[in-house]
Amino acid sequence: MKEIYFAGGCFWGTEHFFSGVDGVISAVSGYAQGNPDFAGRPSYEQVYTDTTGFAETVRVCYRPEKISLRLLAELYFDIIDPLSLNQQGHDVGTRYRTGIYYSDAADLPVLQEVYSAVEARVGQPLEVELEPLRSFYEAEERHQKYLDKNPDGYCHLPLRTFKYLRLYQDVAALLGDERDPVARMAETAALIYERMKFFWVGFYIVRGSELVLGPFQGPPACLRIGYGRGVCGTAWKEGRTIVVPDVEAFPGHIACSSLSRSEIVVPVQSAPCGSLTNPLPVADGISAVLDIDSTSPSTFDDTDALWLEKICGLL
Ligand code: SME
Numbered sequence: 001m002k003e004i005y006f007a008g009g010c011f012w013g014t015e016h017f018f019s020g021v022d023g024v025i026s027a028v029s030g031y032a033q034g035n036p037d038f039a040g041r042p043s044y045e046q047v048y049t050d051t052t053g054f055a056e057t058v059r060v061c062y063r064p065e066k067i068s069l070r071l072l073a074e075l076y077f078d079i080i081d082p083l084s085l086n087q088q089g090h091d092v093g094t095r096y097r098t099g100i101y102y103s104d105a106a107d108l109p110v111l112q113e114v115y116s117a118v119e120a121r122v123g124q125p126l127e128v129e130l131e132p133l134r135s136f137y138e139a140e141e142r143h144q145k146y147l148d149k150n151p152d153g154y155c156h157l158p159l160r161t162f163k164y165l166r167l168y169q170d171v172a173a174l175l176g177d178e179r180d181p182v183a184r185m186a187e188t189a190a191l192i193y194e195r196m197k198f199f200w201v202g203f204y205i206v207r208g209s210e211l212v213l214g215p216f217q218g219p220p221a222c223l224r225i226g227y228g229r230g231v232c233g234t235a236w237k238e239g240r241t242i243v244v245p246d247v248e249a250f251p252g253h254i255a256c257s258s259l260s261r262s263e264i265v266v267p268v269q270s271a272p273c274g275s276l277t278n279p280l281p282v283a284d285g286i287s288a289v290l291d292i293d294s295t296s297p298s299t300f301d302d303t304d305a306l307w308l309e310k311i312c313g314l315l
Helices: 011-019 044-048 069-078 105-122 160-175 181-196 230-238 302-313
Strands: 002-008 024-032 055-062 098-102 128-132 136-138 200-207 210-217 224-226 242-244 262-268 288-294
Touching: 002 011, 002 069, 011 024, 011 055, 011 069, 011 160, 055 098, 055 136, 069 105, 069 302, 098 105, 105 128, 160 181, 160 302, 181 200, 181 210, 181 288, 181 302, 210 230, 210 288, 224 230, 230 242, 230 262, 230 288, 242 302, 262 302, 288 302
Parallel strands: 098 128
Antiparallel strands: 002 055, 002 098, 024 055, 024 136, 200 210, 200 288, 210 224, 242 262, 262 288
């Protein structure tokens, strides 16, 4: 068993998130890295004054044979804003600063690698501490498993984060070492559809200069979409995820169903078509797009984009 400490803003949400990660044995809310002159265990009220130097921190104990430190650290960066100093969501104060604290110096190289990769991606120095653990005190019992005890309680993380974590892990587990790209796309579409209850979930596969309908769940849909056409063809052409809060406001939107009001399209960067029976060259590295439709406006946001991109990364 190993441990790592994550300060990610309000510990209620961070603890709930890491409790749901496969391979994690326990996630415990507490206070870490207080001022050296602060003697003993602080109370929540003392930490709340923001004068003790403590950060709300979660101790994550995990089985390294089930989950790597690298994956844990990557998941941590998925749920924080690494550029925000002393604020996560609505919570402001040094007690809500972000940090990774390690009790085993041998963990530092991997943590530094993940840290640098995030820094390179965002193109700015991160406001995230990376330090040896100096102190940690478990928080009061009422703060442990807070969101299990108070399902409607405050959480600075979007609640969909927890659903997406489960979905992401289940897609990874169900795909296993299956190599057939159609089978992988079919299983993924079915899982997203069943769990998230979206109106339409499916893949369009790159075939020459067109996208052709692939595995999907929901009502019948358009069979082919041209390069640069509609939301799907635009996401393919521009090589980026497109969130459409109102389909009527998107120039060139292709209405496969009049019930669809909002949409998200995520390019699949790998090459799942490579081993299909009729493979075609995939010049730009995009081999398919994941398209999801909703009957409500403004269904999708950055949280959906992040997790659906991670799920497409599994393909
Ligand atoms: N609306 C998409 C077409 C596909 S259907 O939504 C299933 C688009 O504009 O590309």
